[in-house]
Structures are given as structure tokens and as C-alpha cells.
Amino acid sequence: MTMLSLKKFLFRGGAPANLPDDVRASLEVWRASKAPPLDDLHFHTRYVVVDIVSSGSNPESDQLLSIAASSVWKGAIQPDDTFYLDFSTLDGEGSTVDRELTAFLLFVAKAPLVTYHIPYVGGFLQRAFKERLGVDFQPQWVDLAWLLPSMFEDKGDSVMPLDHWIDVFGLDAGTGRRDAMANTLLLARIFQMMTVRAVGKQIDTATHLIDESRASSFLRRTH
16 A cells, blocks of 8 residues: 555545444444543553554654554553554555544543653544544543653653663663554553652652653743
8 A cells, every 4th residue: 555545545634424333333432431540559540552653753744554552550561452553454445444443442441541752642643533533532641751751860851762761771672663562562661660660759640640741741841
């Protein structure tokens, strides 16, 4: 599939008008579902770590190529609770993309999302869900790009490339270009270690972590 056909395939360029009945029904199930409580300890909170691959860095003009997600629950990465979507493998312009994007929403189940650089990952996801499903995708985000320098000031005092933190934590990232799922699992490992440090700072719930993520982003952008 060429990039031009992928663009036409993924982004309709307007609000969805004729979603299949099963997609609409699944969206209603997702909309009606309750968000999990965010005031439980990290151990009891299901976090979903998400990463994407795109054709460039601009969510407004470049193309979303794949989505990968993995959950962290009870302090562990859950190997049976993952999601991967490669748009280049989907066939045709029909409802397959809509069904897969809806499946991602149901997989996430309104859990807090963890990523690296919200404007990049969140920007692409928001555009895809808006244009394909008419969904204003506004999850509760934790941004490791801003939070890690706040939690590990001795390891880096500014926003750094992800590879910096992979080296800091001694993780094996393999060689060559990583796909979205490989990145997601590395982010999940880093998130596990970060939550241990966060608990030591009395940041022991998702609410506190989300607040700290927002504060870190704001303070480092304005000072």
C-alpha cells in the first residue's frame, strides 16, 4: 500500500457519516462504560502504555501507520493484555479500520494512558478517532518525557530522547529500528521503575501521577 493510498484509507477528511451498526454499537458500549477509579494505589490501577509509528512528526499532515499498547497492572507488564494495529495490513477502505480503532478504545477501557511525548502520540490518535469515528479522544495521560526528569533529576534535568532513559536504566533495546510494540514494552519497563520512585515521593495514585505529569510539563515549559 502506497503512502498516498494509506492517507486516503485512514483519514476520511470529514466526520464519519455511515459507520456500520456493529461499530456504532461498540462505540455506545465504550461511551457508556465507567472510567476506572484513579485514586487507587498504582498496584491496583491498570495503566495502558501506548506508542505509535507515523510517517512524520506532524499529526496534522503526516500519517498514522501503527498503534501498539500494553498494560501494566499489579506492578507487572501483562503479556496477555496487549494490542497491536498495523494499518498497512488492513484490506480496503471499508469498515475494517473503524472496527480496529473501536477495538482499541474497548481495549483501553478508559484506563490512564502512559506514553512518551503526548503532543505527538495523542495528536495522531486524536485525529484518527475524530476523523474515522467522530470521537473526541481525551484520555487521562501520563507523559514520561516530562515526568522522568522530575522523578530522576540526577539522571537528566530536561526532556531527553527516549534512548537516553533506555541507557540510564540499562535496558536492552536491541539493534536497528524498533517497532511500536518494542517501544511500548521498553516504555512499560521504564514506567514500572518510575512508579517505584514516584511512591517514594508520595505520588502513589494515578490521580497524583497525572497531576505530577501535568505540573512537570507546565513548569519545565514555562521556566
